[in-house]
Amino acid sequence: MTETALPAPSHPAALVRALKSFALLRESWVGLLGAALIAFWVIVALFAPLLAPYDPLATIQGYAAPGASAPDGGTFWLGTDHIGRDILSRIIWGSRTVLIYAPIATFFAYVVGIVMGLAAGYFRGWADEVLSFIANMILSFPVLVLYIIIIATYGASPINILLAIIFASSPGIMRLVRGLVLDLRNREYISAAQTRGESSWHIMLVEILPNARGPLIVDSCLRLGYVIITIGVLGFLGLGLPPPDPDWGGMINETRQMAMAFPHMTLFPCIAISSLILGFNLLADGLREISLRD
Numbered sequence: 001m002t003e004t005a006l007p008a009p010s011h012p013a014a015l016v017r018a019l020k021s022f023a024l025l026r027e028s029w030v031g032l033l034g035a036a037l038i039a040f041w042v043i044v045a046l047f048a049p050l051l052a053p054y055d056p057l058a059t060i061q062g063y064a065a066p067g068a069s070a071p072d073g074g075t076f077w078l079g080t081d082h083i084g085r086d087i088l089s090r091i092i093w094g095s096r097t098v099l100i101y102a103p104i105a106t107f108f109a110y111v112v113g114i115v116m117g118l119a120a121g122y123f124r125g126w127a128d129e130v131l132s133f134i135a136n137m138i139l140s141f142p143v144l145v146l147y148i149i150i151i152a153t154y155g156a157s158p159i160n161i162l163l164a165i166i167f168a169s170s171p172g173i174m175r176l177v178r179g180l181v182l183d184l185r186n187r188e189y190i191s192a193a194q195t196r197g198e199s200s201w202h203i204m205l206v207e208i209l210p211n212a213r214g215p216l217i218v219d220s221c222l223r224l225g226y227v228i229i230t231i232g233v234l235g236f237l238g239l240g241l242p243p244p245d246p247d248w249g250g251m252i253n254e255t256r257q258m259a260m261a262f263p264h265m266t267l268f269p270c271i272a273i274s275s276l277i278l279g280f281n282l283l284a285d286g287l288r289e290i291s292l293r294d
Contacts, residue, residue: 031286037279045095052089056246059084066264079264081255091272094246102227105162106220109169117177118204122185135171143168151239158241165227176219180212214291221284225277232273248273
């Protein structure tokens with residue numbers, strides 16, 4: 001008796017295409033520009049001790065304008081703030097803060113959202129109803145208000161900020177993953193895996209998830225930008241990381257009342273935040289453009 005050939009699982013090909021998308025990034029000048037902006041800030045964060053001309057917490061000379069001479073013969077390239085700290089050094093060290101906490105928060109939000117979305121889209125039934133109800137309930141609150149309530153209740157600390165971002169971001173990821181799973185669960189290679197007797201979670205993690213990688217990669221780049229905005233907004237509202245550690249949003253908050261007289265104190269941190277967010281948005285556009293060519 002001749003055995004019926006089962007369709008081969010397509011997840012290796014999906015992973016290969018994902019790697020090729022990053023390799024082909026050079027064909028999209030938009031994505032390449034975004035990757036360059038992100039790479040710039042990653043390098044700045046990695047080499048902060050070497051690049052920062054001064055201690056970011058040291059009080060040197062207050063209200064110095066950009067390009068002013070420092071007492072030690074150096075130059076305050078971006079000026080100093082109201083208590084004499086070098087703005088360039090604080091921006092350099094602040095890049096570490098945002099590039100540590102934003103990816104961590106986004107990663108764990110994706111872990112939670114992907115697990116919820118896979119379960120809801122694959123099992124359907126009561127699991128879908130319960131998980132969708134929880135997600136819709138969280139999404140019904142204004143995100144900023146939700147952040148403020150959580151952090152104001154439990155205090156502004158790195159862990160609480162991460163938990164607040166994960167709690168508020170994972171439902172949106174869950175909705176995206178659920179929609180992708182509903183589309184993929186009826187494909188032939190899923191039926192083949194079920195015929196082979198694979199477990200449900202094996203099918204979800206090995207067969208479905210890699211084939212949903214395109215929209216998730218693009219969304220992750222965009223969501224990283226949203227998380228960076230969130231961290232900056234929380235710092236501006238005084239709910240970010242506790243001072244005196246450099247935090248771009250906190251720098252804007254500390255000097256916002258002096259913005260008219262000394263605009264450099266708020267302008268340069270704003271430019272830093274905007275450039276990093278722009279990098280992730282351009283990278284997402286580049287990856288989307290490449291995926292549409294496949």
